[in-house]
Amino acid sequence: MARAATTSDVFNAAAEPRRREILVFLLDSERPVSEIVDKLGLDQPSVSKHLRVLRDVGLVRVRRNGRHKLYQTRADGIKPLHEWSSLFERYWSHQLLRVKERAENMARTAKPSTGKP
Amino acid sequence: MARAATTSDVFNAAAEPRRREILVFLLDSERPVSEIVDKLGLDQPSVSKHLRVLRDVGLVRVRRNGRHKLYQTRADGIKPLHEWSSLFERYWSHQLLRVKERAENMARTAKPSTGKP
């Protein structure tokens, strides 16, 4: 078998860097295709194809306005990604934690004399 | 051009459902390949190939122990996924966020189990 389709789920759809850029770009407000083309420097058919994939997995919504079609990111669609990656959160080396540990080690080793590495 | 290689980044490597299962399975402790094969019901060459991809993108570490090779997830490698998806967080509904927070608190206080269906 080949790789799963890009339209099979959010993980596959978001694996494409251009699509991730599009999703971020369309996060705050709806925008026509031409603006995506201009701002991201892709050619129009490519953008349309990426938007098709994103639409198929429910990551963008679309609305027609005259000749334009206005796309916007449906942020809720990203949740599965965020929730899955959150499973790993408690294993991350947290900066604050490491700072605290170092501080404690320094306090422990530095107590007897004056600064001993 | 074809799709980007699965080894090109975390997003592509984690797009495969089996690899995501493996990553979760190897999160708590290091385990030999045979155990992944048994628990996840995949055949051995498939697991080895998935582990190869995960290793190439730095999502697992490996250590030899006699005839066995012990793999474990490198949780830090998941961060880019989590950070990117966090860009969308402020557009999510608060209700679900609270549910998620409560689930996280429960997971934190409860003892982590090794069974992940």
Add this chain to the structure above:
DNA sequence: TTGACATATTCCCATATAGGCATGTAATGT
């Protein structure tokens, strides 16, 4: 209607898969 604009789709192609199967390699025990 005709024409111009905006977006979508189709066709072609090089490339990278994931699965199944067979084989290769490394470490151990006898």
Add this chain to the structure above:
DNA sequence: ACATTACATGCCTATATGGGAATATGTCAA
């Protein structure tokens, strides 16, 4: 040395892809 265990890799194939170019569809304006 040999057999066994544990894992890795090679080969094959069907399939899906993303880019480029060309073309189709859809909408408005004059």
